[in-house]
């Protein structure tokens with residue numbers, strides 16, 4: 001199935017260029033989500049015609065090995081036949097009812113079985129909605145208002161969380177968004193990733209006011225940065241002492257780093273977990289869940305209101321459920337680890353041989369090659385990266401048929417559809433593109 005990427009794809013992208021000009025007339029910046037516009041690397045984004053397995057094809061017929069994977073969801077590869085069949089069958093019976101279905105209970109049970117901290121779950125339609133609701137839940141449960149987050153972590157675009165956010169916001173150098181009231185942002189406190197002292201200082205400064213500590217347990221939106229040993233455990237201990245909720249935003253890491261996400265991999269159990277991306281199998285799904293006692297706050301069981309016309313939508317549940325079931329098959333995560341290792345080792349070897357300053361962080365099927373000397377433990381560390389070199393790398397890879405996220409502040413994702421040969425072809429491209 002796998003063919004190696006052509007050594008130099010003399011990429012004609014004239015159709016994408018024309019399409020982008022048209023799109024800019026009717027969509028802000030030509031896109032529906034900022035990072036897609038390629039602003040941080042400068043140039044025209046690739047317009048996608050279709051995707052299958054580990055590959056994307058653009059409007060001009062160029063094929064790419066894809067390490068974006070629709071920003072995480074495509075862990076099985078694109079258009080997995082079983083997922084597509086399930087969506088088709090489900091659609092025959094109607095696409096939305098706004099009333100309960102058996103599938104929602106079955107999907108909830110599956111999520112509860114897989115994710116250690118979740119005893120009850122509420123489905124929503126995006127990661128943004130999941131995290132926005134999770135902080136409302138922490139506030140409802142504790143009766144406090146302030147939330148601690150970490151500089152460089154991204155938790156979706158809700159007002160409270162667009163404060164020193166990573167990823168798209170970091171890329172654009174606009175840590176705060178226009179239109180977010182200062183009074184709203186004042187409820188969000190920023191700590192430094194991998195720095196427990198910075199969290200303790202905030203608890204001391206705002207005694208009895210902090211509802212929760214919100215974190216990507218492995219950061220993915222300032223590039224991939226794993227937690228230092230003891231960091232997550234320290235947060236668990238501190239939040240317990242302070243009677244604040246520990247909230248893991250596992251929108252990216254959930255079902256990717258282990259069946260039960262980062263909390264399973266690192267053995268630290270939060271009070272509330274947010275999910276998204278993979279949980280919808282490529283359709284719009286988010287979820288938040290936690291202990292029974294906390295989830296009892298959620299309406300109609302409790303006083304915290306949260307609702308959604310399309311929440312638990314049958315097509316989205318069908319795609320998500322089929323995806324999670326396929327992920328639970330034996331060997332899945334071992335395969336992802338092995339591919340991640342092969343790619344990570346290969347990239348490091350190239351940088352070492354060429355004497356190029358780099359630091360690579362990889363956790364299973366999620367990784368970032370930083371063009372900066374290590375150590376890299378937080379957002380400030382990432383900001384030292386060599387922008388010129390990253391841009392050369394990005395375009396060099398794209399021209400050789402490898403599609404990477406167009407920013408140093410993003411992680412790359414491997415899917416089960418990638419083969420050893422795809423990784424080998426990627427490394428051959430990298431040999432030329434890293435310079």
Ligand SMILES: *Cc1c(COP(=O)(O)O)cnc(C)c1O
Pocket residue numbers: 126127128129131154155156157216220221249250251252276277286
């Ligand atoms: C992608 C992401 C979100 C936002 O999810 P959307 O579905 O894009 O709204 C939130 N948190 C994390 C950690 C993410 O990676």
